[in-house]
Amino acid sequence: MFENLQDKLDGVFRKLRGQARMTEKNIEESLREVRIALLDADVSYRAAKTFTRNVQERAVGTEVLRSLTPGQQVIKIVHEELVELMGGSEPPPELPRGSRQVIMLMGLQGSGKTTTAAKLAKYYKKEGRRPLLVAADVYRPAAIDQLKILGDQVEVPVFSLGADEDPVKIASKAMEYADKEILDTVILDTAGRLHIDDEMMNELERVRETVKPYWRLFVADSMTGQDATQ
Numbered sequence: 001m002f003e004n005l006q007d008k009l010d011g012v013f014r015k016l017r018g019q020a021r022m023t024e025k026n027i028e029e030s031l032r033e034v035r036i037a038l039l040d041a042d043v044s045y046r047a048a049k050t051f052t053r054n055v056q057e058r059a060v061g062t063e064v065l066r067s068l069t070p071g072q073q074v075i076k077i078v079h080e081e082l083v084e085l086m087g088g089s090e091p092p093p094e095l096p097r098g099s100r101q102v103i104m105l106m107g108l109q110g111s112g113k114t115t116t117a118a119k120l121a122k123y124y125k126k127e128g129r130r131p132l133l134v135a136a137d138v139y140r141p142a143a144i145d146q147l148k149i150l151g152d153q154v155e156v157p158v159f160s161l162g163a164d165e166d167p168v169k170i171a172s173k174a175m176e177y178a179d180k181e182i183l184d185t186v187i188l189d190t191a192g193r194l195h196i197d198d199e200m201m202n203e204l205e206r207v208r209e210t211v212k213p214y215w216r217l218f219v220a221d222s223m224t225g226q227d228a229t230q
Contacts, residue, residue, distance in 0.1 A: 008037035013078075016071035027059050027074060034078065055081050092123055093215060095185060100178055102186045104213040106204060109192025114143060116217070117189040118150035124185045125156060131185040134174040135160040136167045136207065139191040147189055157183070167191070168206045175211060186211070 012033045019026060031052040038048040058077045095101040103120060105113045114137070121131040133151045135158060137143040144160050151158035159174045171188060178186050188211065190204060208216070 008040070009034065009078075012037070013075050016074050019071040022059070022070035022074060024060050027056060030074070031056055051081055054084075092120055094127075095124070095129065095214060100175075100184050100186065101215075102175075102188065102211045102213040103215045103217060104188045104190065104208060104211060105217050106190055107192060109140060113137075113192065114146050114150065114189050117147065117187045118154050118156070120187055120217075121151070121156040121185075122154040124187075125154065129185045130183045131156050131187055132174065132178050132181070132183040133158045134170065134186060134188045136170050136174075136188050137191040138163045138165065138167055138170070143189070143191075157181070167203060168210055171207045171210045188213070 012030055016030055034055075035048045035052045038051065039045065043051075055074075055077055058081075059074045105117055107113050117133055121133050124131050133147055133156055135144040135147045137147075144163060148158045148160070159170075159177050161170050161173060167190065174186060174188070177183075188207070190207065191200070
């Protein structure tokens, strides 16, 4: 789904780069394509409409940076607004000290949850916490191996019971392991799912009830799929 969104946005950006001069009309036409691409990716109508309105307000009449073409300036604005739409660039929240805290990652398949989990583990490790990564995605091929590789890269332990276990059991056993090893930040990498999949959503709810997360993070930005060690 996000790959399709990226392809469509790339098409719009190619057209923008070729524009020697930007007008209200061609900005509006480009943003119409962006809005359709967002709606196709299941972004809510209200969010997509607000996004395009914000871009248009910034793009129309804006001063073009000397080092950029008009089209590139609009692309820069679109990118900045996309970052804001996906949650902004604020750092992760400070977690309460003195007790174990749980972060539960959710989102669509391919949205970057596993890499985001490793990035969070690295961030909180630098903050002086003792994180544990939990491989609770038993449906995506190689998801467990990927998390183990990323865990090695950021030097954070990974808890796994394999792909044949129930995610709720994995979450429960991970809590026991964290208590035993005195690990104070548990980061669960859950399987990608759609909100219309009742069985998968019910499973997610049972995991939530088991771990009682301090922070539930919905990962919706495929751009998080960068090197977790950066």
